[in-house]
Amino acid sequence: MIKKIKNLKIPVRLLICFTIVGLIGTTGGILGRIIRNELISNLNGIYNETTLPLSYLTYIHGNFMELTANIASLESSPDQSISSDAKGITDNINNIQNYLAKFKEHGSSSDITKLNELLTKYTASAKLAVDLANSGRKSQISNMNLDMENMSKEINAEIYNLINQKVTMAEYLIKQNETTSLNNSNGMLAVVFAGVLAVILLGWLLSRSLLRPLYKMINCANKISEGEVDVDLDIDTKDELGILAESFKKIIISLKHLTSDTDMLVQSAINGQLSLRADVSNHKGEYRKIIDGINKTLDAATAPINEAKEILVEVSQGNLKDRLMGDYKGDHAVIKSSLNSTIESLSLYISEINNASEQLAISANRVSDGSQSLSQGSTEQASALEELTSAISHIANQTKENAGNATKANELVLSVQGNAEKGNDYMQEMLKSMQEIERASTNISKVIKVIDEIAFQTNILSLNAAIEAARAGQHGKGFAVVAEEVRTLAARSAQAAKETSSLVENSIEKVKRGMLIADDTAQALHEIHEGMSSTTSLVSDISLASNEQASAIVQINQGIEQLSLVVQSNSATAEEGAAASEELSSQAHLLRKMVDKFQLNEDAINNEGLEILNNINPKKAHQANLEKKSISDQEFGKY
Amino acid sequence: MITINDEDFTAFAEFINSNFGINLLYKKSFVQGRLQVLLEDKGFKSFFDYFNYVLNDTTKSEITELINRITTNYTFFMREEEHFSYLVNKVLPYLKKNIKDNDLRTWSAGCSTGEEPYTIAMLLLEYFGPEISSWNTKILATDISVKALNIAKKGVYFPNSLDNLSGVWKLKYFTKNPEGNYCIAKELKDEVIFRVFNLVDEIYPFKKKFHIIFCRNVMIYFDNKTRKKLIDKLYDSLEPGGFLFIGHSEIINRSESKFKNVIPSVYKKE
Numbered sequence: 001m002i003k004k005i006k007n008l009k010i011p012v013r014l015l016i017c018f019t020i021v022g023l024i025g026t027t028g029g030i031l032g033r034i035i036r037n038e039l040i041s042n043l044n045g046i047y048n049e050t051t052l053p054l055s056y057l058t059y060i061h062g063n064f065m066e067l068t069a070n071i072a073s074l075e076s077s078p079d080q081s082i083s084s085d086a087k088g089i090t091d092n093i094n095n096i097q098n099y100l101a102k103f104k105e106h107g108s109s110s111d112i113t114k115l116n117e118l119l120t121k122y123t124a125s126a127k128l129a130v131d132l133a134n135s136g137r138k139s140q141i142s143n144m145n146l147d148m149e150n151m152s153k154e155i156n157a158e159i160y161n162l163i164n165q166k167v168t169m170a171e172y173l174i175k176q177n178e179t180t181s182l183n184n185s186n187g188m189l190a191v192v193f194a195g196v197l198a199v200i201l202l203g204w205l206l207s208r209s210l211l212r213p214l215y216k217m218i219n220c221a222n223k224i225s226e227g228e229v230d231v232d233l234d235i236d237t238k239d240e241l242g243i244l245a246e247s248f249k250k251i252i253i254s255l256k257h258l259t260s261d262t263d264m265l266v267q268s269a270i271n272g273q274l275s276l277r278a279d280v281s282n283h284k285g286e287y288r289k290i291i292d293g294i295n296k297t298l299d300a301a302t303a304p305i306n307e308a309k310e311i312l313v314e315v316s317q318g319n320l321k322d323r324l325m326g327d328y329k330g331d332h333a334v335i336k337s338s339l340n341s342t343i344e345s346l347s348l349y350i351s352e353i354n355n356a357s358e359q360l361a362i363s364a365n366r367v368s369d370g371s372q373s374l375s376q377g378s379t380e381q382a383s384a385l386e387e388l389t390s391a392i393s394h395i396a397n398q399t400k401e402n403a404g405n406a407t408k409a410n411e412l413v414l415s416v417q418g419n420a421e422k423g424n425d426y427m428q429e430m431l432k433s434m435q436e437i438e439r440a441s442t443n444i445s446k447v448i449k450v451i452d453e454i455a456f457q458t459n460i461l462s463l464n465a466a467i468e469a470a471r472a473g474q475h476g477k478g479f480a481v482v483a484e485e486v487r488t489l490a491a492r493s494a495q496a497a498k499e500t501s502s503l504v505e506n507s508i509e510k511v512k513r514g515m516l517i518a519d520d521t522a523q524a525l526h527e528i529h530e531g532m533s534s535t536t537s538l539v540s541d542i543s544l545a546s547n548e549q550a551s552a553i554v555q556i557n558q559g560i561e562q563l564s565l566v567v568q569s570n571s572a573t574a575e576e577g578a579a580a581s582e583e584l585s586s587q588a589h590l591l592r593k594m595v596d597k598f599q600l601n602e603d604a605i606n607n608e609g610l611e612i613l614n615n616i617n618p619k620k621a622h623q624a625n626l627e628k629k630s631i632s633d634q635e636f637g638k639y
Numbered sequence: 640m641i642t643i644n645d646e647d648f649t650a651f652a653e654f655i656n657s658n659f660g661i662n663l664l665y666k667k668s669f670v671q672g673r674l675q676v677l678l679e680d681k682g683f684k685s686f687f688d689y690f691n692y693v694l695n696d697t698t699k700s701e702i703t704e705l706i707n708r709i710t711t712n713y714t715f716f717m718r719e720e721e722h723f724s725y726l727v728n729k730v731l732p733y734l735k736k737n738i739k740d741n742d743l744r745t746w747s748a749g750c751s752t753g754e755e756p757y758t759i760a761m762l763l764l765e766y767f768g769p770e771i772s773s774w775n776t777k778i779l780a781t782d783i784s785v786k787a788l789n790i791a792k793k794g795v796y797f798p799n800s801l802d803n804l805s806g807v808w809k810l811k812y813f814t815k816n817p818e819g820n821y822c823i824a825k826e827l828k829d830e831v832i833f834r835v836f837n838l839v840d841e842i843y844p845f846k847k848k849f850h851i852i853f854c855r856n857v858m859i860y861f862d863n864k865t866r867k868k869l870i871d872k873l874y875d876s877l878e879p880g881g882f883l884f885i886g887h888s889e890i891i892n893r894s895e896s897k898f899k900n901v902i903p904s905v906y907k908k909e
Contacts, residue, residue, distance in 0.1 A: 386904075569662075571889070639779040
């Protein structure tokens, strides 16, 4: 029931309340009206019953007084004025008649019969008086005075009586009226009081039903105004306040959205996540504007940061081509220009490093080439030295030999000199010997002839022996072989004899020629003997020179040895140079590799340099990375 | 720039020379350059302080680092190719015929970052073919630089270090890593024993003598006296009939050694 009432719409509730109030008011009004009407009718009654008849009575009294005066005047006044008095009398009579009639009309409650009768009589007398006056018999009027005086006293008395009646009545009526109105007003008061109480109760109930949610909402609104949004509003009625509460709840939800989104944005901004944005579609109206504004503020604030971030990411990856392009103001413009100039300087340095590394690479390559050719040169020098050494040692040996030979030759020449003389003597003896050989040769020819004959005989003998052996058959087989051998020997003897014979002949011929030569030789020997003395001095010169050569060659050898040491030392230097240039190359390569990671606006690197770099051994660079281990085991395996 | 005064430098050069054989006497600017970063890294204001610090370092790690810095590790695969063709065409056939116990001992003395021993390992694999399983051809590779040896053990090389190798060999003995560098195959790594060794040490602690010694472009850093000593030690470390390969620019003086020169820069112990 209460719930239903609470769910009633406020206008309905107000209407109901005001209707109730209206009804109470109307009831009061109606009651008042009734009371008023009663009072009015009461007052009318009093008026009609008392006031009006009283006024008529006074008028009647007045007119009567005037009438009496008129009559008196009529009596005393000159004739000329009779008419006016008469008229006065008539008028007053008419008036009295008139008021009497009116009195009758209202004052029915009072008995005016007596007054009426008295007045009728009096008026008749008055009329008579007038008639008398008109007829000039004023004197007669005085006759009537007494009556008239009595009558007028009676009339006055009656009038006063009636007035008193009416006043008493009026008093009574007013008193009655007072009582009634008092009762009525009391009732009225009670009703009004009840009505007021009802209205107050109703008002209290109404205000309570309106104010309780209102206070809640005020409280809520205060909290909201103080920045609290986590407010619980437990109003779930269906009336306008319920609707208002719903609206409040919506406000709270909106505010919660607003604060949570704002908080989220702020928190993420604090945490450096500037890319996060709130969903504007969750918000409406001004709130949307706020969130949108924050989003836009973040956009505005983060746009340079984002761009700077992108640029820096690019830079970190070596791209130095990009610059901040956005149109920023204030501090952002400072950031932009600073960053751009930083990248610009970096670009410049990198480009310079690039050039330097290229130069370095080229130089390293040159050094490397130089070291290699030096090394190669050393090797060639060494082999040349080796050949030289070998040649020199050969020469040294020969020189030594020469020196020895020269000495020997000297000795030989001396002995040859003597020998040449001896040779001459021997030559003579040889000539004799040759003649003897000639003779002996002739003898040999004879002997050979004998041998030839023997060989012939032996051949025949061998033939015979062969025949004999054939005869002997099986037993003669061995002998046949001997016979064959003997035959062969005989043939060979004959051959030898023949050859010897021709040799001997040849020999004889040669001896003859020899003798001629021996003559020449003897002559030559003589010349030799003479030449020998000059040869001796030459040979001793050669011997001396050879000895000098030998000692010179020792010096040459020493020189070559020195040279060889230099060559080996050069070789070491060349190796060291090569190693150093390798290291240099690898460092240049590394440098270049690092620098190559940067992309610059102007491509300052020429490919030739790059190629050179790529061909250079980066060996040493890695050596530094290789771990160091000391060898603990001193064992050499199978060694 | 920290400079070294002549007195300090002479002391330093003598110390290095007597301990490691490396001759730095005329290389002051070189030493200065190489040690500059090291000194700066370690916060030394003067070379004298650093040198004293190195001398007093009992852990020897400082001297190791110093050696890492002053040694030169310049090498590549198939460097001085003539040696390798001689190895394959003459030396290996000879040794294969003459070694009875199938234990071929090769020493890469001064192996630097490992390119030389790995090149030899490849050649041995190629030469012996399937027969290699019946041979022990493990190579000893030594260097004084711990840093160089660590690189060698890791076996990762820049492409141009492999320029002298054929494409087939590159495929066969390497895998390419994402950086474009070449990683040596495990089968080759297993063929080489890397150890730190100072060639100037008085005692060579090897159990057996070697058939082949590569000691190329090492002596060029030594002074003459150290060279002679080294050559004698190498001679003593070789089996009779063994071969010594030295750098193309290096010479062993005939008069001073028992080695027989077979071709330029290859010597044989008769």
